[in-house]
Amino acid sequence: MPLESGSAVEANPYVTIVLPCYNEQDHVIDEVERICAAMDASGYSYELLAVDDCSADETLLRLREAAPRFPHMRIKAFHRNGGSGTVRRIGSQEARGEIVVWTDADMTYPNERIPELVQILEKDQTIDQVVGARTSEEGSHKLLRVPAKWVIRKVAERLAGQKIPDLNSGLRAFRKSVARPYLRLLPPGFSCVTTITLAFLSNQHDVYYLPIDYAKRAGKSKFSFFSDAYRYILQVLRMIMYFNPLKVLMPPALWLVGIGVVKGGYDVVRHGFYLTSNTIVIFLSGMLIGSVALLADLIVRSRAE
Numbered sequence: 086m087p088l089e090s091g092s093a094v095e096a097n098p099y100v101t102i103v104l105p106c107y108n109e110q111d112h113v114i115d116e117v118e119r120i121c122a123a124m125d126a127s128g129y130s131y132e133l134l135a136v137d138d139c140s141a142d143e144t145l146l147r148l149r150e151a152a153p154r155f156p157h158m159r160i161k162a163f164h165r166n167g168g169s170g171t172v173r174r175i176g177s178q179e180a181r182g183e184i185v186v187w188t189d190a191d192m193t194y195p196n197e198r199i200p201e202l203v204q205i206l207e208k209d210q211t212i213d214q215v216v217g218a219r220t221s222e223e224g225s226h227k228l229l230r231v232p233a234k235w236v237i238r239k240v241a242e243r244l245a246g247q248k249i250p251d252l253n254s255g256l257r258a259f260r261k262s263v264a265r266p267y268l269r270l271l272p273p274g275f276s277c278v279t280t281i282t283l284a285f286l287s288n289q290h291d292v293y294y295l296p297i298d299y300a301k302r303a304g305k306s307k308f309s310f311f312s313d314a315y316r317y318i319l320q321v322l323r324m325i326m327y328f329n330p331l332k333v334l335m336p337p338a339l340w341l342v343g344i345g346v347v348k349g350g351y352d353v354v355r356h357g358f359y360l361t362s363n364t365i366v367i368f369l370s371g372m373l374i375g376s377v378a379l380l381a382d383l384i385v386r387s388r389a390e
Contacts, residue, residue: 098157100124100131100203101261102186103176105169106148107138109190114151116190119197121155127200133158134176135190139166170277174268177261186258187278191302194256198297202258205293213263213290216282217256217297237317241279244325244332245286250294253278253317263290270327276320283321287328330385334378341371 102120106113117135124131135158137145148160161176169189177185184203188194194217202215238252255278267284271277285292326333345368352360 096181098130098132098182100129100184100186100199100258101176101180101182102131102133102188102199103173103180104133104135104188104190105138105172105176106135106140106144106190107166107169108140108142108144110140110142110144110147112192113144113190114147116192116196117148117151117155117158120188120199121157123197123200124157127203129200129203131157132181134161134180135159136161136172136176137163138168138172139163168273170271170273170280173277174271177264177268180261183261184258185261185264187255189255193300193302195297195300196256198295199256199258202256202295205295206258206260209293211291212293214257214259214281214285214292216251216292216294217254218251218294219254219299220296221299237321240318241283241321241325244321244329245283246332247286249282249286250296252282252321254297256297257281259285270324272316272320274316276317279317279320280324283324284328287324326381328385330381331378334374334381338371338375338378341367341374343371345369345371 102124104116104120109116113135117133120133124133133155135148137148137160139162145160145162148158152158152160161179163172167175173187177187184206186199186202188196188199198217202217205215206212234253238249241252242249253276257278259281263285264281267281267288270284271280282292322333345364348364348367349360352364
């Protein structure tokens with residue numbers, strides 16, 4: 086994974102913008118121009134870390150040709166495709182800035198507003214992450230995607246215990262010092278944005294949601310509805326289990342125990358102190374799940390200590 090550094094990139098910039106690039110040859114330079122123009126006008130010291138994720142087109146070539154025009158840009162080239170989550174994880178780990186910004190190179194996010202996200206973090210030290218909350222949905226598979234995302238978001242809100250206007254926005258800024266312990270948890274795919282959101286919320290880090298517009302993407306979408314939606318659901322459950330397993334396991338355990346007790350009472354009245362096999366199975370299942378929940382919670386607490 087060779088690294089190509091711009092000659093004028095500061096050793097300690099305030100902001101690092103991680104830009105995953107995969108088969109974006111037709112518009113990646115337009116996106117770089119938009120980001121750099123906004124950051125140059127903002128007055129913040131910054132570096133733009135453009136990571137080519139082993140593109141099959143001329144994305145990397147276009148970046149290298151344009152590099153002399155953008156002295157704050159560093160280029161990193163992967164030798165095999167790792168996924169947007171891998172790009173964001175490695176880019177964040179190698180970021181030199183105190184503030185790390187994630188965005189995409191497909192012209193969907195209003196990247197000219199990146200300084201606005203940074204400014205919120207700079208002015209309010211109690212906020213640890215700013216998320217660009219989209220006010221519209223312009224992605225592929227819209228008829229399936231909108232209700233599926235709504236369901237997943239509601240599940241995440243229920244488990245996290247707070248409102249989440251946008252669970253998987255790709256535009257966000259956060260403090261690297263706060264995010265560092267959670268970077269190793271990032272999966273390789275799109276659900277990395279869900280992971281970092283839930284990691285912050287589950288550990289009582291304040292997240293601010295800034296409403297943004299969302300444009301139709303340029304080029305071909307890499308999102309696969311069925312596989313990526315399945316991974317999103319698994320990742321929501323995995324993250325809540327990782328930080329607060331009682332939220333996931335204790336409700337079904339209590340329901341099963343409650344049903345078992347009620348069913349047991351019914352059996353006693355109907356059969357005269359005889360418990361049917363399904364009553365015993367329901368009750369014991371609830372007790373086993375509850376025991377696993379308590380054990381998992383103990384492991385989480387001991388790990389935190």
